[in-house]
Amino acid sequence: MSAEALSVRALTKVFRVADAKGRRAEFTAVNDVSFALEPAGSLGIVGESGSGKTTVARMLVGLEPATSGTMTVLGQDRSQPARKAADRRERARQMQVVFQDPYTSLDPSQTIGSAVEEVLRAHSALTGPARTARLTDLMDQVGLDTRQTAARPRELSGGQRQRAAIARALAADPKVLILDEAVSALDVSIQAQVLNLLSDIRAATGIAYVLISHDLAVVRQLCDTVLVMRKGEIVERGDCANVLDHPEQEYTRVLRASVPVAGWKPLTSARQAEPS
Amino acid sequence: MLELNDLDVALRVGGRMRRVLSGLSLSVAAGEAVGLVGESGSGKSMTVRAVTRLLPEGAAVSGRIRFDGRDVAAMDAPALRRYRDRDVGMIFQDPRAHIDPTYRIGSFLTEALRVNRGVGPAAARRQATELLAAVGIDDPERRVRQYPHEVSGGMLQRVMIASVLAAEPRLILADEPTTALDVTIQAEVVAILDRLRRDRGIGMLFITHDLDLALAICDRVAVMYAGSIVEIRSARDLHRSACHPYTVGLLGSRPSIQARVDKLVAIPGRPVSAFEAPPDGCAFTDRCAHAEPDCLHGRPALEPFNDGLVRCRRVADLAVLAESRPESPAAPPSEPAAKSVVEPPAESPAEEGTQP
Numbered sequence: 001m002s003a004e005a006l007s008v009r010a011l012t013k014v015f016r017v018a019d020a021k022g023r024r025a026e027f028t029a030v031n032d033v034s035f036a037l038e039p040a041g042s043l044g045i046v047g048e049s050g051s052g053k054t055t056v057a058r059m060l061v062g063l064e065p066a067t068s069g070t071m072t073v074l075g076q077d078r079s080q081p082a083r084k085a086a087d088r089r090e091r092a093r094q095m096q097v098v099f100q101d102p103y104t105s106l107d108p109s110q111t112i113g114s115a116v117e118e119v120l121r122a123h124s125a126l127t128g129p130a131r132t133a134r135l136t137d138l139m140d141q142v143g144l145d146t147r148q149t150a151a152r153p154r155e156l157s158g159g160q161r162q163r164a165a166i167a168r169a170l171a172a173d174p175k176v177l178i179l180d181e182a183v184s185a186l187d188v189s190i191q192a193q194v195l196n197l198l199s200d201i202r203a204a205t206g207i208a209y210v211l212i213s214h215d216l217a218v219v220r221q222l223c224d225t226v227l228v229m230r231k232g233e234i235v236e237r238g239d240c241a242n243v244l245d246h247p248e249q250e251y252t253r254v255l256r257a258s259v260p261v262a263g264w265k266p267l268t269s270a271r272q273a274e275p276s
Numbered sequence: 277m278l279e280l281n282d283l284d285v286a287l288r289v290g291g292r293m294r295r296v297l298s299g300l301s302l303s304v305a306a307g308e309a310v311g312l313v314g315e316s317g318s319g320k321s322m323t324v325r326a327v328t329r330l331l332p333e334g335a336a337v338s339g340r341i342r343f344d345g346r347d348v349a350a351m352d353a354p355a356l357r358r359y360r361d362r363d364v365g366m367i368f369q370d371p372r373a374h375i376d377p378t379y380r381i382g383s384f385l386t387e388a389l390r391v392n393r394g395v396g397p398a399a400a401r402r403q404a405t406e407l408l409a410a411v412g413i414d415d416p417e418r419r420v421r422q423y424p425h426e427v428s429g430g431m432l433q434r435v436m437i438a439s440v441l442a443a444e445p446r447l448i449l450a451d452e453p454t455t456a457l458d459v460t461i462q463a464e465v466v467a468i469l470d471r472l473r474r475d476r477g478i479g480m481l482f483i484t485h486d487l488d489l490a491l492a493i494c495d496r497v498a499v500m501y502a503g504s505i506v507e508i509r510s511a512r513d514l515h516r517s518a519c520h521p522y523t524v525g526l527l528g529s530r531p532s533i534q535a536r537v538d539k540l541v542a543i544p545g546r547p548v549s550a551f552e553a554p555p556d557g558c559a560f561t562d563r564c565a566h567a568e569p570d571c572l573h574g575r576p577a578l579e580p581f582n583d584g585l586v587r588c589r590r591v592a593d594l595a596v597l598a599e600s601r602p603e604s605p606a607a608p609p610s611e612p613a614a615k616s617v618v619e620p621p622a623e624s625p626a627e628e629g630t631q632p
Contacts, residue, residue: 048458048459048460048461049458157546158316159546160546187315187316187485187546187547188315188485188487188526188529188530189315189525189526189529189542189543189546189547189563190315190546190547191529191530192528192529192530192531192540192541192542192543193542193543193544195531195540196539196540196542199539214458214459216459216533217530217531217532217533218531220531220532220533220535220536221531221532221536221537221540222531241535241536244533254460255459255460256533257463258459258460258462258463259459259488259533260463260466260486260488260489260491260492260493261488261492261532261533261534264488264492265467
């Protein structure tokens, strides 16, 4: 068994599309992406629209088959879609995902507690009082009280729903958690709460994170290493602080310089900063 | 130029009146850029709607909105049309929702010039291409023949800015104009808006959830909470020495691109709207680390403090507390400073990379 929580080699996704004249064409959304993630590690994947970061996330969680390349989670190959229900369940236990909008990933008619317990029932051997105790632990861990546990998604605020989605993901006791823009839609004061929560959970459980984000400051706060993607390819990678403080690639520099800070003078044109 | 005085707005929601703005006072001088920053439900977008008299039907409004001394509420239909067409220009978050998809970009731009300004067709076309060039669009001759769906969101937002500039307004109301854009495109669009606005001496009310962005491009920044302003001061001072506990909390909540902190200063609870806030006392009390029993009674006024205005009855006590401590209360001394006490920007590494 590999020491890596997650290992991705030469991952490529080519979509069949129609060109302007309706002819068949190919579009390479992700091209030759490789990376590895240590257990308890935290990797940020940053990029703008069209960078391929979301397609990488979708392939990781099995929502999109890869055109070529391999993926292993805890040493087990998952390059191909799972064929059997038992395989799918096994994969779900290893890796879970939290999306940007928890409202669309939680069942509106199900209480938060029931949604989390359902995952415990599917993925753990716990029964009866032990399962209830685990449910209470999980809700405590994400900071939801008994009233909120009994509530339905629409009765909760965006931040509380996102906590519920995190609790539900953690219920499977995964080794890897994919966070696909998971804090992007939250208000600033709530985003801080959820970022602190995610840091605490990683410290407490040794879970590994892959954070897909357009927000460099969020990535710096939560991740140890970072990949910068552009047009389907990795343009720069490395230690998060190092890449952001001393970017080597012009694109990373532009991305970094585009983030407003006090005393910031916006670039008149990002295109001017591209290598000619 | 624009003056809002003790503005209260309530909207009819399911038969009940819900207050969204509560005692809001704000002014924008000619040529000045004022940022209006707040979280969901703070009422920042409703402020823009009130200024343009675009509030939903059945809204109850009290207080005054004046533009150049004229009462906006008292304007008759022709005066209101002139005010919206010529005095204020609006830029919204989603240009696709505000630009007619069946018009070519050129027609969209020339329509306003021809209808409102009486410019002839040839001159309008020439001005339209000049405007597109001014907002940094390459090959404007080709762009005027394209439809909105043929161009990217960032380019369409620049078209929107061009159309607003075409009307030569005195005041631009920009409601989250770059929120939907990629960060590099945001930087470009903001730079263009900032430069053209300054060159032409146009005032701006810039609505955003992004405090850093507001601080970067506005002269003064107002922070909203539960339908009213809790603090307003110059962008430079707000960044260095915010006084209201909510502003301090917001500054510390945002992770910094310059350094990781052990713990972000999370404000407990969630932001509330004006109608959710308790009728008596300070609206921020239940989330405030410095609240005292007295904070629950009587609404604090927005009062002068350290060259700004602050709505907090404890502001003088808190300022003494902050001075007696070397570091931000948010960050233990060992870790990188939280944003509210970040060193002057000239020394920050980000600054070097951002100079064109």
